[in-house]
Amino acid sequence: MTLEASPDHSEVASLLEPLDAGLETALAGLHARLARDAQLVHTLDIAYRIVDSPLGKLLLAATDRGIVRVAFELENHGDVLQLLANTVSPRILQAPARLDDAARQLDEYFAGARREFDLILDFRLSRGFRLNVLQHLPRIAYGRTESYAEVAVAAGSPNAVRAVGTACATNPLPVIVPCHRVVKSDGSFGGYLGGADAKRALLTLEAAA
Known part of the structure; x- marks a missing residue:
């Protein structure tokens, strides 16, 4: 039985170089796949994304029933997500694609090109x-x-x-x-x-x- 020699530091660095260069892209792809897989196996109850607007960054969150939350920065997005986890479901994931239509319609509204929103809304937080x-x-x-x-x-x-x-x-x-x-x-x-x-x-x- 023979033991292979351990690679030296330069060899390890060369092996890691390609990973470092594409790490951000790889992680983004992995996150997108996780979001997609979570939806397929019904383990994602709330999808969210952050969008830029003239009013600052807005948090958009949606359930399978529709848009459930829009939150301003001053509300503290982390607090809003925690409240959603406590009141709706802890199965929350950043899944921007689920909110593409809402983000697009908000962009159109702020650009003065839209007067009404055509979105399905989830009103479960109000009674x-x-x-x-x-x-x-x-x-x-x-x-x-x-x-x-x-x-x-x-x-x-x-x-x-x-x-x-x-x-x-x-x-x-x-x-x-x-x-x-x-x-x-x-x-x-x-x-x-x-x-x-x-x-x-x-x-x-x-x-x-």
């Missing part, structure tokens, strides 16, 4: 009156606004003005479900999950069309 409010919001026309009081009436509870504010403040699908179109009765903006500057930017974008 009761809050859900009624969110389902009404897409009916507010692009470039228009409604007051919290008007939305309360439309959602079936005219006295629930404060609850409308809460529903908008906890909207899990901002931008796509346009809570930014809800303002105070005096025309002032009111609060917004993405911050006052983000709300102003969205309303200015739509008003310019």
Whole structure:
């Protein structure tokens, strides 16, 4: 029985060189394959990706029912993913291809080329009156606004003005479900999950069309 001589450091380095050069590409390919395989064997419940926008980086997350979450940077994307793991499923994976259509439609919206989103949405994070409010919001026309009081009436509870504010403040699908179109009765903006500057930017974008 003979033992092969161990390669010296230079031989090891030469063997690793091609791997180092293509490591990033290889890892990206591996990640894509893992995401694809996870979907095939039904071990992926939430896919997510991060997209750039004029409002900063947005987190998009989807289940098999549709888009479940859009989150601004200031919400802390790590915290948002942890909450999704706790409330929906811990089987979460960065799988950008699953969200290509949503990313494309958001790009078109921010470019002023899209007024309505054509996406399947998963509203499981909202219930009761809050859900009624969110389902009404897409009916507010692009470039228009409604007051919290008007939305309360439309959602079936005219006295629930404060609850409308809460529903908008906890909207899990901002931008796509346009809570930014809800303002105070005096025309002032009111609060917004993405911050006052983000709300102003969205309303200015739509008003310019």
